[in-house]
Amino acid sequence: MKLMIFLIILNSLVLPDAWGINLMSAALCDDNFNNKSIEELKAGRIIAQSYKKAGIEMYSCFGWTNLGEGSIWYNVTDNLDINSIDIVQSKVLNQWELSSLTDCSITGNNDSCNDGWWSGRWSKDEIIEPEIIGRYPSTLSWRRLRAEIYGVDFMGCMQHTPLRYGDVDNNGDPELIVFLPNLYSVDMAIFSPSKKKTIFASKLDFNDVISFSDIKGTDRDYFEPTYQYYSRYVYDRNELSPGEKGYRSFAKIYTGDFDENGTPDILVWRKLYVSRLITDPVKGFELKGQMYGHYSLIDSEYKLQDTSAETVQNWLSTKNLTWQKGFPSLSECEGEEGQLIPEMHDPLLNDPDVLK
Secondary structure: OOHHHHHHHOOOOOOOOOOOOOOOOOOEEOOOOOOOOOHHHHHHHHHHHHHHHOOOOOEEEEEEOOOOOOOEEEEEEEOOOEEEOOOOOEEEEEEEEOOOOOOOOHHHHHHHHHOOOOOOOOOOOOOOOOOOOOOOOOOOOOHHHHHHHHOOOOOHHHHHHHHEEEEEOOOOOEEEEEEEEOEEEEEEEEEEEOOOOEEEEEEEEEEEEEHHHHHHHHHHHHOOEOEEOOOOOHOOOOOOOOOOOOOEEEEEEEOOOOOOOOOOEEEEEEEEEOOOOOOOOOOOOEEEEEEEEEEEEOOEEEEEEOOOHHHHHHHHHOOOOHHHHHHEEEEEOOOOOOOOHHHOOOOOHHOOHHHH
């Protein structure tokens, strides 16, 4: 293990958000030797020494933080392990897995080899469109593909700061918030160090599109185009066919006590878009469907409630929580800071909701 990976950090700062929670950046493993605090530098050195003492090999990481104060630091590794380290004792205290994936190539458990990629991904409570689940092959997990798009400027560049922290449930105990690139999308996971588990997760986007005009070479000559946008996933794997239309899916997150029972809630508003036909005079995409989820903090994790879509819509409307007021909304890309994330608010979505 190289000590240097712990000496690469970015100053902690409050990042823009649209859900009422201040997200602070952790010290990041990002090849940036500038703007590092003495406290973070010292902690990084002790973390590396603690790993060596414990016989833990770790070659890269997302970052490390003490959640703003104290001698207990948390390091999220590239293997998606979360370790807690007491830098006073120079001791690794605990190690947890961020997710509950059961992929056979990761666990070595042959019983899981026939499971689809969705099985055990986070929990039975994570909502996402069936059409998006069907876009992935059963052997694909975001562990394998997150590195492909780590440096790409999309979804407001949030994956450039993959580890942050903030008090999501407003109980005084901050949580770790991890943004994980996954093919053409970003997953968000909230891990509670005090509860020692992931308490909520959501796929924030699935932007599996490439315009027909961007298709190159023989693939472009292979067929008469049917759609304005095709599946980038299929195109990148040289399996493009006329029926592989492009999909775009986005999620907005809202926090508060929406049912007014004294328990923190999370609302999820999802939108699914598909490419229009190339013969359609309207350019871009059409709205295929919407999903609304209500999660309540029960037994220390956010659990999906049997709440109707109409009720969730009414809560959002009553509080004037529009699409643009949900999280994420604001870009962090260089030169675009504070502007709306283009993909989620694109006029080509042909959806009035995204413009307000």
